[in-house]
Amino acid sequence: MSTTLTGGDAAPTAVFAALADDTRWRILTRLGEAPASASALARELPVSRQAIVKHLEVLRGAGLVEAHTVGRELVHRALGGRLSDVARDLDRIAAAWDRRLADIKRLAEGGEV
Amino acid sequence: MSTTLTGGDAAPTAVFAALADDTRWRILTRLGEAPASASALARELPVSRQAIVKHLEVLRGAGLVEAHTVGRELVHRALGGRLSDVARDLDRIAAAWDRRLADIKRLAEGGEV
DNA sequence: GCCAACTGCAAGTCTGGGGTTGCATTTGGA
DNA sequence: TCCAAATGCAACCCCAGACTTGCAGTTGGC
Numbered sequence A, B: 001m002s003t004t005l006t007g008g009d010a011a012p013t014a015v016f017a018a019l020a021d022d023t024r025w026r027i028l029t030r031l032g033e034a035p036a037s038a039s040a041l042a043r044e045l046p047v048s049r050q051a052i053v054k055h056l057e058v059l060r061g062a063g064l065v066e067a068h069t070v071g072r073e074l075v076h077r078a079l080g081g082r083l084s085d086v087a088r089d090l091d092r093i094a095a096a097w098d099r100r101l102a103d104i105k106r107l108a109e110g111g112e113v
Numbered sequence C: 001g002c003c004a005a006c007t008g009c010a011a012g013t014c015t016g017g018g019g020t021t022g023c024a025t026t027t028g029g030a
Numbered sequence D: 001t002c003c004a005a006a007t008g009c010a011a012c013c014c015c016a017g018a019c020t021t022g023c024a025g026t027t028g029g030c
Helices: A013-019 A020-034 A038-046 A049-061 A081-112 B011-019 B022-031 B038-044 B049-063 B079-113
Strands: A065-070 A073-078 B065-070 B073-078
Touching: A013 A049, A013 B011, A013 B022, A020 A038, A020 A049, A020 A073, A020 B011, A020 B079, A038 A049, A038 A073, A049 A065, A049 A073, A049 B022, A065 B049, A073 A081, A073 B011, A081 B022, A081 B079, B011 B022, B011 B049, B022 B049, B022 B073, B038 B049, B038 B073
Parallel strands: none
Antiparallel strands: A065 A073, B065 B073
């Protein structure tokens, strides 16, 4: 019905899982600065190319990264769209919690006078 | 200099890791609806109390949950603050990526005419 | 045409952490 | 007072996934 996490109670943990690894986060933010291939990233980061490839697959699966070929290279770049979707949803959820909390407090105070 | 993740390049993966587990997410959203103790949650969710206790520790460590004693119960409740912080930061990062992307495209098109 | 460089596939290792069970301890409240 | 119910601690199991090494296949570009 919806791909956003507020659409239902679908767990958005997949996206979070993609963001939860340090190496993956480094790769992602690095791609945010400028697109790069797996081999190029492997030269910059202290992990093997294969490890990076796997991370890129996860990131692509989460919709956080997009790939296109340039010459014989497979260049990846970071996509902001999914991330801002998640941000918006998180913000809504947080607001709902705090609102509910405030309601409870108000109710408790008002009702006990 | 800053506790937010945009402040530096500090990896915010700790918070994401806290959100990345399904069971933990269920616990967190459940607490968002109404505060509850570990034992109460254990009765509602298909996991042992001990598992829930560990999850609550993680959530508390990430600043997503707060606890206070009521009678002999230790009641936990979800806090929106940290979550909206993360949301704001993610949104900024996403915007920066897209902006950079747009710049590159514009530059490429303009330069190749 | 050829080679250097990039990608893809396949095992295989090993640590983290999610989950459980069991028991000890405390304490609220009828 | 006394018990049911809540918390805390500890040892243990088990698997997902992060990382590596090694090799085979493809292809761009001089």
